[in-house]
Amino acid sequence: MPDAASSHPSSARQPAVQTAAFCAIDFGTSNSAIALPDDGGVHLVEVEPGQRTMPTSVFYTMEGQPPHADPRRLYGRAALAAYVDGVEGRLMRSMKSVLGSPLIEQGTDVGAGRSVRFLDVIAGYLKHLKSLAEAEAGGPLRRAVLGRPVFFVDDDPVRDAQAQAALEAAARLVGFDEISFQFEPIAAALDYESTTDHEQLVLVADIGGGTSDFSVVRVGPQRAAQIERAGDILASHGVHVAGTDFDRQVELSAILPLAGFKALGPPPSAREVPSKVYFDLATWHLINTVYTPQRVMELRRMKTFYADTQLHTRLMAVVDERLGHALMGEAEGAKIAVAEGRPAHIDLDAVEPRLSTTLGEAQAMAALEADLARIVKAGVETVRLAGVTPERIEAVYLTGGSTGLAPLATRIAAPFANARTVRGDRLASVAQGLGLHAQRVFR
CATH class of the missing domain: 3.30.420.40 (ATPase, nucleotide binding domain)
Incomplete structure (x- = not known):
């Protein structure tokens, strides 16, 4: 495993040059x-x-x-x-x-x-x-x-x-000129470590936008002053499922069906309409590919594929008005509303006047179930790879933007009956921890 520490600087809040910046x-x-x-x-x-x-x-x-x-x-x-x-x-x-x-x-x-x-x-x-x-x-x-x-x-x-x-x-x-490295899960654990009075094992769960990463880290007051901490990471594991995948599932479940996702064609075949355009509209980096002239022409010719042609009209409104990113924003907002314990009202007036829908917790959790299960399984597997039993984990430390989804946080912690759940700063705990490490390295 690479060396985690060398040496590096930082600066102060006052606008004055620091001698050891x-x-x-x-x-x-x-x-x-x-x-x-x-x-x-x-x-x-x-x-x-x-x-x-x-x-x-x-x-x-x-x-x-x-x-x-x-x-x-x-x-x-x-x-x-x-x-x-x-x-x-x-x-x-x-x-x-x-x-x-x-x-x-x-x-x-x-x-x-x-x-x-x-x-x-x-x-x-x-x-x-x-x-x-x-x-x-x-x-x-x-x-x-x-x-x-x-x-x-x-x-x-x-x-x-x-x-x-x-x-x-x-x-x-x-x-x-001077550069030091520190492992991100160690950085995330440093804030928690400052509150501990004995050595223990913590499961760091970093659930971000693109990946869900877990590490089992040994922390304690006797270890806090050490610069080299690679040996304190007992195992790391993760999956490429996280916040953007949640937004995608919400959009596919609650929004895009109103524009024809999973719609059926006219009888007698009544086959499901092609779904690729909907998956592309729900995938951030593919949205702009839907707007190319050739793709738009192909989508216009799909009108006869729909038994309810109003659904195709809405799809073309999304494409013609380039509403793909706006719909993803609506999906993210709905996810956040549900995470805060309230049903989400989704305004789709830009697609069609007075068009709207709602997203409740039950529907959201059903849409996210497969992704949540994969993430929870990855946390359990990380502890297994560390060679310890779940009972030995004393804390589950949550960081990363997607840990704001309360049902996810609850399910990550559930397999570890003896662990208390600790929430770090969702977006800043790694950077804060790196700053604390920098103080030890450079001062």
Whole structure:
């Protein structure tokens, strides 16, 4: 297992240059954050107005740029908004997944004949985070702790080491001289560890937007001051099911049937209409593929496939008005409402005047059942891989944006009868923990 610690910096809340400035960066698959030290510990930089985390997204566009200029780059929510609005360009997401692959040194087309190395895409994103932190710190940051998963690449130590080396190379490209790494589940557990009075085992459940990751971690007051913590991770496991999958299932269950999903054709065959367009409309990165002229023509010709042609009319309204991302937003909002214990009213007036539907807890849980079961099973399997019985887990520590779904949190904890459930900051606990580790490394 790779070495988890070396050395790195952060900065302070006051706009004054620090003599030992350092930061900690949580470069996540879906969202990222950067932490700086302050008098009371650490805090997260406001990376967007009112936001301490930012989508790990970059959008390259030549719109509005002179012919020979470099592409303009947008980051985070601005990058996603440009893509959703149909600005011509290239959206880059989930860049972390390229680490450890041969793609990292290869170029990718970003429009107008321009090509950018994947390594430089990652470096540019890190530079953006770093510049925001330096503006708040009032001076340059040369040292950093970076988070890393227990395994960038499963079952391949060589590629795993290459992935960490690539992330370090990107950090050095943007001006970090001292770089230390810490495992993300250790970082997530550090906040909980500060409250413990004895050594114990904790199951860290990080349920994000794209993956659900579990680790069994040994924590305790005697271990808190140690820099090297790789040996305290007894097992890690996960599944590629998480928040965006929940949104997808909600949309397919509650919204898209009103536009023909699972609708039947006219008799006598009464066959179910083709479903690919609906799955694409419910998959974030495939929505824009539905809007291509050729695809739109194909969808228009499908009208005779529907016994109820009004359903096809609604489908074409979604396509013609480019409402795919808006519907995903409605699905996410409905999921959140149900998670907060209230039925969700879904307004679809943009599709058809006065069209709406509701989503109750029973329907939502039925739609999510298969995904929830896979996630819960992954948590139990992680404990088995650690070689301990469920009774030995004393705490289940929940982090990641999707742990706000109360039924999911309850079901994750249920197999561990002796464990108390502890909720960390859903979006910021890893970055906060990395900041605490950075203090120990650099001070």
